[in-house]
Amino acid sequence: MTRQAVAADHRAAADRARTIDPSAEVAVAARRRSGRLARLGGVALLVCLVAAWEVGVDLAGTPVWIVPAPSDVAMALRDGLGGLAEAAVVTLGEAVAGLVLGTATGLSMAIAITFFRHLEQAVLSVALLAKSTPIIAVAPILTIWLGFGHGPKVVVTALLTFFPMLVNALEGFRSVDPAIEDWFASVDADAVTVFRHARWPSSWPFLFTALKVSAPLAMIGAVVAEWMGASGGLGRSMWLAYTNLRMPDLFAAVVVLTGLSALTYHLVTVAERAALASRRA
Amino acid sequence: MTSTTDPTDRHPMTHPTHPPTHPRIQAPTPPALDLAGVGHRYGTTEVLDSLDLQVEAGSFVAVVGASGCGKSTLLRLLAGLDRPTTGRITVDGAGPDDLRRAGRVGWMAQRPALLPWATVRDNVAMARRIRAATEHPTDPVPSVVDLLTIVGLAAFAGSRPAQLSGGMQQRAALARTLAQDAPLWLMDEPLAALDELTREALADDLVAIWQRVRPTVVWVTHHLGEAVALADRIVVLGPRPARVVADLTVDLDRPHDATSPAAQAIVRDARAALATAAIHARAGVALGGAR
Numbered sequence: 209m210t211r212q213a214v215a216a217d218h219r220a221a222a223d224r225a226r227t228i229d230p231s232a233e234v235a236v237a238a239r240r241r242s243g244r245l246a247r248l249g250g251v252a253l254l255v256c257l258v259a260a261w262e263v264g265v266d267l268a269g270t271p272v273w274i275v276p277a278p279s280d281v282a283m284a285l286r287d288g289l290g291g292l293a294e295a296a297v298v299t300l301g302e303a304v305a306g307l308v309l310g311t312a313t314g315l316s317m318a319i320a321i322t323f324f325r326h327l328e329q330a331v332l333s334v335a336l337l338a339k340s341t342p343i344i345a346v347a348p349i350l351t352i353w354l355g356f357g358h359g360p361k362v363v364v365t366a367l368l369t370f371f372p373m374l375v376n377a378l379e380g381f382r383s384v385d386p387a388i389e390d391w392f393a394s395v396d397a398d399a400v401t402v403f404r405h406a407r408w409p410s411s412w413p414f415l416f417t418a419l420k421v422s423a424p425l426a427m428i429g430a431v432v433a434e435w436m437g438a439s440g441g442l443g444r445s446m447w448l449a450y451t452n453l454r455m456p457d458l459f460a461a462v463v464v465l466t467g468l469s470a471l472t473y474h475l476v477t478v479a480e481r482a483a484l485a486s487r488r489a
Numbered sequence: 490m491t492s493t494t495d496p497t498d499r500h501p502m503t504h505p506t507h508p509p510t511h512p513r514i515q516a517p518t519p520p521a522l523d524l525a526g527v528g529h530r531y532g533t534t535e536v537l538d539s540l541d542l543q544v545e546a547g548s549f550v551a552v553v554g555a556s557g558c559g560k561s562t563l564l565r566l567l568a569g570l571d572r573p574t575t576g577r578i579t580v581d582g583a584g585p586d587d588l589r590r591a592g593r594v595g596w597m598a599q600r601p602a603l604l605p606w607a608t609v610r611d612n613v614a615m616a617r618r619i620r621a622a623t624e625h626p627t628d629p630v631p632s633v634v635d636l637l638t639i640v641g642l643a644a645f646a647g648s649r650p651a652q653l654s655g656g657m658q659q660r661a662a663l664a665r666t667l668a669q670d671a672p673l674w675l676m677d678e679p680l681a682a683l684d685e686l687t688r689e690a691l692a693d694d695l696v697a698i699w700q701r702v703r704p705t706v707v708w709v710t711h712h713l714g715e716a717v718a719l720a721d722r723i724v725v726l727g728p729r730p731a732r733v734v735a736d737l738t739v740d741l742d743r744p745h746d747a748t749s750p751a752a753q754a755i756v757r758d759a760r761a762a763l764a765t766a767a768i769h770a771r772a773g774v775a776l777g778g779a780r
Contacts, residue, residue: 385600385602387598387600387601387602388602388603388604390570390596390598390602391596391598391602393568393570394568394570394589394594394596394675395589395592395594395596395616395619395620395669396589396590396591396592396619397619401619405604405607405615406604409604409606487606487649488649488651
């Protein structure tokens with residue numbers, strides 16, 4: 209009887225693992241179709257808005273140095289592509305460097321707090337102070353201290369991105385299933401073992417949530433710092449266009465920046481899906 | 490995840506079906522438990538009230554009581570996860586912490602608490618690794634594959650817990666307990682979340698394994714039929730704050746037939762004790778909490 213029940217149990221699990229319910233397949237297809245429709249709707253809305261903008265500017269006769277028409281922006285984008293690409297590479301490099309530094313700092317702080325509970329108050333107070341200081345006030349000071357190079361941009365970006373990682377990682381490390389925590393306690397596992405096998409893997413979804421916030425934030429950090437004085441980058445391109453009232457160029461830079469922010473977000477999402485799938489396989 | 494190989498696992502991956510009748514599992518001397526006047530409270534809530542209980546070495550004791558009466562708390566105290574507010578618990582003359590610190594307390598709860606990101610093999614190997622830190626290098630130890638064969642999961646060593654049914658997950662948790670070579674098993678309703686057929690099958694296997702390994706088992710449940718089918722002795726706890734209201738010996742041939750008249754009589758006695766205790770508790774509340 210026992211063996212039969214075990215065999216039935218095994219069969220059920222194997223079925224669960226292998227069979228794809230045809231009705232489920234239909235549902236997936238339907239969901240995919242409705243997803244595609246939603247995306248098409250979004251694109252259509254965007255096209256309508258751009259068209260309304262073009263027509264509105266044309267009808268109202270708004271001067272180009274106040275609001276350029278989308279066609280002006282597209283032209284500026286085409287003419288300035290080489291310079292914008294160069295600037296984008298600079299900004300992207302600073303943003304990535306700052307993101308890596310900020311993420312590493314936030315993660316280290318969260319790990320330190322997890323192992324040494326009594327550090328929590330002190331570390332979080334300092335972190336909150338650093339996070340609450342307006343970046344727009346810190347950026348010029350850093351430029352005076354560190355010059356017009358990449359240094360201040362990386363530091364500003366790190367200042368902006370460490371906090372989401374710190375709070376999310378902390379939350380993630382504490383999100384271990386209480387039953388699993390009990391089991392580790394019942395075998396008197398040391399803190400390093402618990403961290404390695406339970407806290408760290410439990411925190412993955414939280415770490416990716418942090419990255420989804422901080423990756424686009426990193427682009428903003430780098431650009432804001434570039435506004436305060438830089439020798440290159442999208443922020444400098446924007447500043448130059450702004451001070452010369454070349455609105456189409458300014459808008460073109462904004463379009464590139466928005467695209468890059470969306471791209472970094474998308475990359476994090478793809479990495480998240482791959483990482484979480486790898487441990488389900 | 491990290492490395493999947495276990496240094497003590499001498500039969501990696503492609504191991505032929507191992508005859509389950511040759512397990513080299515043998516628990517070291519099981520401990521006797523002694524609780525003297527044990528009380529426990531969470532904040533102002535009194536959960537246990539001066540509990541006296543002796544558990545013989547190598548016996549299988551079921552602790553039954555209504556939900557929320559403090560059964561799980563009792564188990565946590567025995568494991569050394571919590572400390573009693575009053576009274577004293579000794580495990581073979583020492584504190585419960587000593588055994589736990591040696592990685593020698595087998596702990597199974599209602600949920601199997603397997604690591605979802607690790608394979609079944611890795612989950613069992615983890616217990617073996619933690620245990621290996623405290624064991625003698627010359628101790629004979631069964632391999633992870635042997636343990637999975639014993640619980641009937643050899644073919645699922647590479648699966649993740651989510652790919653298994655609830656019963657199979659508990660089997661994996663049982664293999665993990667066996668990997669610890671623990672002389673004391675503390676079981677908190679490990680069958681409660683399973684369907685009836687799976688529950689019976691796993692209970693049969695558990696008793697068979699217990700008879701071979703002979704650890705001391707404290708099995709918490711609110712299911713009287715399960716208690717009489719598994720245990721040598723049934724300790725009935727009253728409502729919170731819990732104390733022992735009946736202590737029944739299950740003097741039946743193994744495997745226990747829970748449907749036999751003798752077993753049914755024991756179940757009736759336990760039920761009567763629970764009902765009486767509940768009435769007393771209600772009367773106590775009605776009389777202004779004076780107990």
